Amino acid sequence: MQSRGSILVVDDDIGARESMKMILGGRFDVATTDRGYKAIELVKEKEFDVVVLDIRMPDITGIEVLKKIKENEPSPEVMMVTAFAALDTAKDAMKLGAYDYVEKPFKSFDELRNAVSKGIDRKMKMAKSLQLAKDFDEVRKQLLQLEKLSSLGQIASEVIHELATPITGVLGYSEFLLDQECNGIIKNSLQKIKSEAERCQNLIRNVLTFARKPENIKKPVNANEIVRRTVDIKAYQISLDNIKLVLNLDPELPIILADFGLIQQVILNIINNAQDVLKKHDKERLILISTKSDADNIFITIENSGPFIPTEHIDMIFEPYFTTKGAENGTGLGLSISRDIINSHNGEISVKNNNTIGVTFTIRLPIYKE
Ligand SMILES: Nc1ncnc2c1ncn2[C@@H]1O[C@H](COP(=O)(O)OP(=O)(O)O)[C@@H](O)[C@H]1O
Ligand SMILES: [Mg+2]
Known part of the structure; x- marks a missing residue:
């Protein structure tokens, strides 16, 4: 999103269009069009922050344009511009997703600028919450992965725990046999069995310390x-x-x-x-x-x-x-x-x-x- 905010002004009346461009141009990047259909196309091509939309236009009504624009994802914020006579329609537009409307002729330049700024703020907040939702989804996926790993770890530590008993048996019996009378080769082999069993015992102890809950x-x-x-x-x-x-x-x-x-x-x-x-x-x-x-x-x-x-x-x-x-x-x-x-x-x-x-x-x- 541009830091200045990008605005599309849609008005068939050249006077109104040019004056809005002049009033808003100092603060925002402003594009203009005189046709409703053209506006629908432009919004698809480029991501505008705010569309300033005249209600009465010859080719298609502002309300129709609003509906079409809001079908896009993500859609820009839309502010209606209306002459007094169409005030009710402007209010209807709010129900269809426009965030505000201003009456023509404008009371002051600031009225128009502030109304547009309000739209930019909304757009930024919306972008932030979309990002948050994305981050949240990412965290959820990671948690799922961790959950999988932790249940795998759980199984592993249970298996290892189980192994401790037979290994103790092996150690015990090899010690018992070593105490008996036996020849050199057998004694040697028993020593090996015993030291290997001790190695297992050490490993089990270490893994269990590691796997215990923090x-x-x-x-x-x-x-x-x-x-x-x-x-x-x-x-x-x-x-x-x-x-x-x-x-x-x-x-x-x-x-x-x-x-x-x-x-x-x-x-x-x-x-x-x-x-x-x-x-x-x-x-x-x-x-x-x-x-x-x-x-x-x-x-x-x-x-x-x-x-x-x-x-x-x-x-x-x-x-x-x-x-x-x-x-x-x-x-x-x-x-x-x-x-x-x-x-x-x-x-x-x-x-x-x-x-x-x-x-x-x-x-x-x-x-x-x-
Ligand atoms: N010893 C290393 N040598 C080179 N790159 C490393 C080294 N240790 C970590 N990294 C980099 O840091 C990244 C993050 O590591 P880590 O937080 O352990 O996550 P993961 O191992 O799941 O990628 C790795 O993907 C790798 O790009
Ligand atoms: Mg790693």
Whole structure:
């Protein structure tokens, strides 16, 4: 929509038409026509904000033109212009969707200008509410998608929960057998069964911590522990994509006050994005996660060796619904949720392209000071 507002004046009387053009021209972009039928065509071709419409015209009445114009979507606001004799018709026009009418001759220039401005305001409000309705529809679709994902997550966590029992059995029996007299080969195999079962148990524990409903309970935790437990969940999948994951964790890292599962979710989102990028990358596939601290904060940096984020995207990636993966593969919500989570921990999350290659996400979180 033009910032000046675009007006179409429809009047068969050249005097009235030209004077309206002159009165309105200073403030608005004004086009004119002397024919009702022509007006109907023009409105289809170009999006006018307001049509100023004479009621009495020789070819077709203003009322008919109004009806036709209002059939368009989106339609302009319409204001009727009428001589006193047709006042009743003007009032009827309001029922058909015109927002106002002015009488000819005009009492003052301002009367006409103000009436047109009123139409422009209405048009803007209408455009805004149409946009809101569109946004709402988009959010509804996203929620539906989330709902699907969350029920999938629900099923997965139930299955995993179920798995905990037999795994405990396997562990128990292998320990029992290891206590019995048996030869070296069998003992060796039993050791393997036991350690594999322990690995499963760890994985189950980590996934269940992650899948639990957010309690929003912040406790003193070591971020290294959060990183390790998150990486445990992803290590296998990542290795399938030939991605190397390297940890460089500061053993002296101070404690933070955080919701374990939520910070885990943030790290997971960033790793998932890195995985998406790297699995299509034919050069080095590396994710490096480091931790360090200064006097007041700890920093978790997650770096990947993938291509740069284009400059025109880098300011947008934390915005809700921004995705370059298409509706099928991305929701565009991962990073915006991550930012909300880190903000709710009084921290900060940022991204930058490295100097030569790769992308680094940095999470800053305040040190817990009792
Ligand atoms: N490590 C990365 N390298 C390049 N682009 C990235 C990276 N992480 C995120 N992005 C970009 O940010 C967008 C938004 O990410 P996100 O909010 O997680 O949503 P989604 O993964 O559903 O697209 C991605 O679609 C991608 O364009
Ligand atoms: Mg993502």
